[in-house]
Amino acid sequence: xxxxxxxxxxxxxxxxxxxxxxxxxxxxxxxxxxxxxxxxxxxxxxxxxxxxxxxxxxxxxxxxxxxxxxxxxxxxxxxxxxxxxxxxxxxxxxxxxxxxxxxxxxxxxxxxxxxxxxxxxxxxxxxxxxxxxxxxxxxxxxxxxxxxxxxxxxxxxxxxxxxxxxxxxxxxxxxxxxxxxxxxxxxxxxxxxxxxxxxxxxxxxxxxxxxxxxxxxxxxxxxxxxxxxxxxxxxxxxxxxxxxxxxxxxxxxxxxxxxxxxxxxxxxxxxxxxxxxxxxxxxxxxxxxxxxxxxxxxxxxxxx
Amino acid sequence: xxxxxxxxxxxxxxxxxxxxxxxxxxxxxxxxxxxxxxxxxxxxxxxxxxxxxxxxxxxxxxxxxxxxxxxxxxxxxxxxxxxxxxxxxxxxxxxxxxxxxxxxxxxxxxxxxxxxxxxxxxxxxxxxxxxxxxxxxxxxxxxxxxxxxxxxxxxxxxxxxxxxxxxxxxxxxxxxxxxxxxxxxxxxxxxxxxxxxxxxxxxxxxxxxxxxxxxxxxxxxxxxxxxxxxxxxxxxxxxxxxxxxxxxxx
Numbered sequence: 001x002x003x004x005x006x007x008x009x010x011x012x013x014x015x016x017x018x019x020x021x022x023x024x025x026x027x028x029x030x031x032x033x034x035x036x037x038x039x040x041x042x043x044x045x046x047x048x049x050x051x052x053x054x055x056x057x058x059x060x061x062x063x064x065x066x067x068x069x070x071x072x073x074x075x076x077x078x079x080x081x082x083x084x085x086x087x088x089x090x091x092x093x094x095x096x097x098x099x100x101x102x103x104x105x106x107x108x109x110x111x112x113x114x115x116x117x118x119x120x121x122x123x124x125x126x127x128x129x130x131x132x133x134x135x136x137x138x139x140x141x142x143x144x145x146x147x148x149x150x151x152x153x154x155x156x157x158x159x160x161x162x163x164x165x166x167x168x169x170x171x172x173x174x175x176x177x178x179x180x181x182x183x184x185x186x187x188x189x190x191x192x193x194x195x196x197x198x199x200x201x202x203x204x205x206x207x208x209x210x211x212x213x214x215x216x217x218x219x220x221x222x223x224x225x226x227x228x229x230x231x232x233x234x235x236x237x238x239x240x241x242x243x244x245x246x247x248x249x250x251x252x253x254x255x256x257x258x259x260x261x262x263x264x265x266x267x268x269x270x271x272x273x274x275x276x277x278x279x280x281x282x283x284x285x286x287x288x289x290x291x292x293x294x295x296x297x298x299x300x301x302x303x304x
Numbered sequence: 305x306x307x308x309x310x311x312x313x314x315x316x317x318x319x320x321x322x323x324x325x326x327x328x329x330x331x332x333x334x335x336x337x338x339x340x341x342x343x344x345x346x347x348x349x350x351x352x353x354x355x356x357x358x359x360x361x362x363x364x365x366x367x368x369x370x371x372x373x374x375x376x377x378x379x380x381x382x383x384x385x386x387x388x389x390x391x392x393x394x395x396x397x398x399x400x401x402x403x404x405x406x407x408x409x410x411x412x413x414x415x416x417x418x419x420x421x422x423x424x425x426x427x428x429x430x431x432x433x434x435x436x437x438x439x440x441x442x443x444x445x446x447x448x449x450x451x452x453x454x455x456x457x458x459x460x461x462x463x464x465x466x467x468x469x470x471x472x473x474x475x476x477x478x479x480x481x482x483x484x485x486x487x488x489x490x491x492x493x494x495x496x497x498x499x500x501x502x503x504x505x506x507x508x509x510x511x512x513x514x515x516x517x518x519x520x521x522x523x524x525x526x527x528x529x530x531x532x533x534x535x536x537x538x539x540x541x542x543x544x545x546x547x548x549x550x551x552x553x554x
Binding site: 007010012059062063066090108110111112114175231232234236239241243244247254255257294295300303304 | 446
């Protein structure tokens, strides 16, 4: 089924794009991540111009996170106060990201920066997750398992002034910390075309010390609004949002997400985290080697 | 019509012995819309003696189909500290977005290098107007890189036996446009060549444009960016919400 993408300026097999959307949808349903870290590189691999791929992937993530936010919100799994502070930071971050994007593009290093960022971020998050999941899965060796470490926010967070109470997260900390986290993730969203869930979730758990039952919901809430801001930013500056591409991706991802959620209920969360860690590390390894191997295309054309 | 007749009569009356080319393109308006997967253009025509008879001698035909030119920067990756990054770059003021050459025999056998360069006959003679690199060797390397890249994307091509000539009168060439072509005005130039000299040439234009929904989306995203972005967000949220509701019912 050939579909012409009016902004990307090429004809693609619609079923492949829907399938790609479904794959990321299943992942997001299974693991609670947006799947942007797979969509963008795969679209580029398929021949979609990088900017169009990143912009359209961001728009797709908006749609993919809606049902998640609604589901988590219904059972009180979203700390709206915390989420809104992060969104505020995220919008600023998206603006900073857009400036960075333009600067890096003008000196021709955007691809390298994106790839190195992917390797660093995915690599560290992946190994962190793998270690944590492996410890949970492994049968306890002699004696009983160590009691879970008490959840605490990082020491640096405690010194920040102006404390607010975040009831959902069970925290009494300065809003500056989540604001800065929001800025960082917003910039990454704009740069890499990812939702940032794979960075937000561990950061909320280990740096802010939020209670685990609101982490995924709040992360999705943040992603929902930050990807909206990113879409608007792209629509206004790069004109790279391909609405046909987004629609195709969404058809796949919204159905895939439901399927993934069903499957996820049959497995233990530790095994799921281990599987996600394995996928993340695989993608990282592929990208890491990609940096050193002679690329297929030595030359790239940039319109002036 | 009258004028055309007068013009033809004038040409016929003149003592000039050079033949006239009458070119035609199968499609002078290529519409890019849903389901467009590229198209094949048939460039054909006749070569006539001024007296109206057939030219009656052997000649070669070269057809050049050229897309709109654009200024581009071309970046070259190199190994820096072990990893591959963009290192060198150059700029071309007039890189054609599409360039296809079809000829009845290999270009090298039809004309000499100088003539080929003057008429831009062949991928080796592209006039890209480089502004970046001054060093001719470096320029040649970048040009080769661009030609190689776009050849593999199906945007630049050269077919040495792409033109068929029948009975020394009619010629035809088929050139395929891939789906990733840029929209704009394309020019199809036909050259009749004997003994290394271009004896006649003619130009036909082909308009490649988006129509219908595709045109609407492109114009909408450019002119009403804010509204377009809002619509994209709304569509995304709407589809996610509807899917969530639908599956909740099952």
